[in-house]
Amino acid sequence: MRQLFFHLFPVIVFVLFGFRTVCSQEANEGSQSETTVQPSVQINDPCAQCHMRITPGIVVDWQLSKHSTNDVGCSSCHGDRHNSMTDPGNAGLAGPEVCAKCHGVQVEQFGKGKHALAWGAMKAMPTLHWQPVAQVEGLKGCGACHRVGLKTAGEVKDLIAKGSGFGVGSCDCCHTRHIFSVDEAKSPQACRTCHTGVESPEWEMYASSRHGVRFLLKQSRILPEDVAAPTCQSCHFPDGAHDNGTAWGGLGLRLPYPQDDQWASNRVTILQALGIFDPSGKPTPRLAAIETYKFMSFSEEDWKGEREKDLKSCNDCHSINFARAELDKGDQMIREADALMAEGIRIVAALYRDGLLKKPGNYSYDFPDLFSEHNAPTVIEQKLFTMFHDYRTKTFQGAFHCSPDYSFLRGWAPMQSSLVEIRERAAEIRAVAGKAAEHPAECPKR
Incomplete structure (x- = not known):
């Protein structure tokens, strides 16, 4: 048996090596056929003829575009004032x-x-x-x-x-x-450059959801081309519409207040910490910017309009009752997150109230300002900022994007941990100041 193996071994090696070589050649040929595709559009545009020597990548891209086959040349978009290498600034x-x-x-x-x-x-x-x-x-x-x-x-x-x-x-x-x-x-990858990372990880939420997993499997041709696999655009740009919006806005807040008194009180506290309302509950000049740039929804009509768009998109694959129930769960996660957030804000607000934190020169009030963002002046406010802009965002957006990892492990759980740290840090500040711990600021009335 051993003699037979030694006689056959060279043959086996030859066959396997030959098979590998053939496969490698086929793979290389396939890869070459994809990477050596040349644009078929002839360059008659004098601008393109010059730029083919200077910035050929731009010209090749244009040749591959629909513009090149529809008489849309360089001057169609950039004007005709740039005529030589001495006046590139004239190109519009x-x-x-x-x-x-x-x-x-x-x-x-x-x-x-x-x-x-x-x-x-x-x-x-x-x-x-x-x-x-x-x-x-x-x-x-x-x-x-x-x-x-x-x-x-x-x-x-x-x-x-x-x-x-x-x-x-x-x-x-x-x-x-x-x-x-x-x-x-x-393609959802087009959104990834901006909708990714610590404060806006929508790409990661999507990619880890069943929606994203199915699309990436479809894109890899593991799933059939016709399989249902929603993209970012399916929900946010339905039918190619460019007027994208969201019901809750980037802040996950809206007016009017909810019927739930405790949730309404918590929302007031958050709006105060964003400087939209002052500590007494009155609107500030910052309110106008928040409304102008649609950081949040300001009317029931606007909120319902965006929610109906969402339901319509979901209804392409799901029953309307299922879709409504899932979106309602996202709303409830905002409610739960707001309770934790408001408690943290009130603890820090009480430190300002009792003179244990000094008002920074750029603050309008003796009250935490979440819009100070990464420039928050104290460790405890840095934690409050991270709790709001990072963990709270992941909590509710993870729920709406169907990512349990982001909603719970990267959102809700760190919110709870942050609140524990804020409580302990506040107690330390009071102890160092030699003052007995006092009750946090009272819940505001809506």
Whole structure:
């Protein structure tokens, strides 16, 4: 038997090696056929002929676009004032007003959606001017994602002068230039650049949900092409509409107050900590910005309108009763999260009330300000900020995005842990100050 094996061994090695070589060749041929696809559009545009030598990637993208086969050339979007290597600054930026010449419906819809408000919403943040210029105007931080919002002509000119280009035109944030692909913008990966990470992990929530898992399996061709697998766009941009919105807004808050008195009281406390209401419950100037940039819903009609859009999208795959019940669960997670959040705020507010925390110069009131964000002046307020902007967001958004991991383990559970830390830290502050612990601030009346 051993002699037979030794006689056959060279043959076995030869067969296996030959099979591997053939498979490798086939794989390489397949990969070459995908990567060596050449654009079929001939370059007759003088701009493209020049840029093929200088920035060929731009031209190849344009050749692969629908624009190239529909007589939309460089000058159609950038104008004809840039004619040589000495005047590149004369090339106009293709903003929404340019896109509207052909895509008027989409641009009009975009102007009514949340994305259009992103730039203004960022600029409304009280501590924005504390951030590094490269993060904001250089679009390396907040500005990198908020640039999708509409801007004035002056703002666009200023951003370009500082070296910013991509995304400043808004539409090309999702339809990346110069291919401007509809298929790209319809893929959930297009959302990932901005809707990811600590404070807005919608991509991670989606990818870990059954919706996302099924889509990624479909994209990998493990599941059939026709299988139901909702994307971000299925729910937030149904039928290709560009006026995206959400019922609860980015803050997970809304008016009018709920019928539940305790929940209403908790919501007042959160609104006070956001500086939307002052400590006595009166509206502040910050309220106007919150309403203008749709950080939250301000009427029952608006909230129900967005909720009906959600139900309609869910109803494509689920019964309306199932969909309504699931969304109701998300609402209840907001209610539960608000109870924890309000308790934490009241503990810190009591420290201000009793003079154990000193009001910072940029604060309007002796009260915690959640919009101070990462610039919160004390350790206990940093914990409060993280509890709100990170864990509370994951708690309710994880529920709405069908991700138990984010709703519970990365949201609700850390909220509880944070509250324990806030209680203990407050007790330490009082002990150091030599004062007996007092009751937290009373629950406000709505």
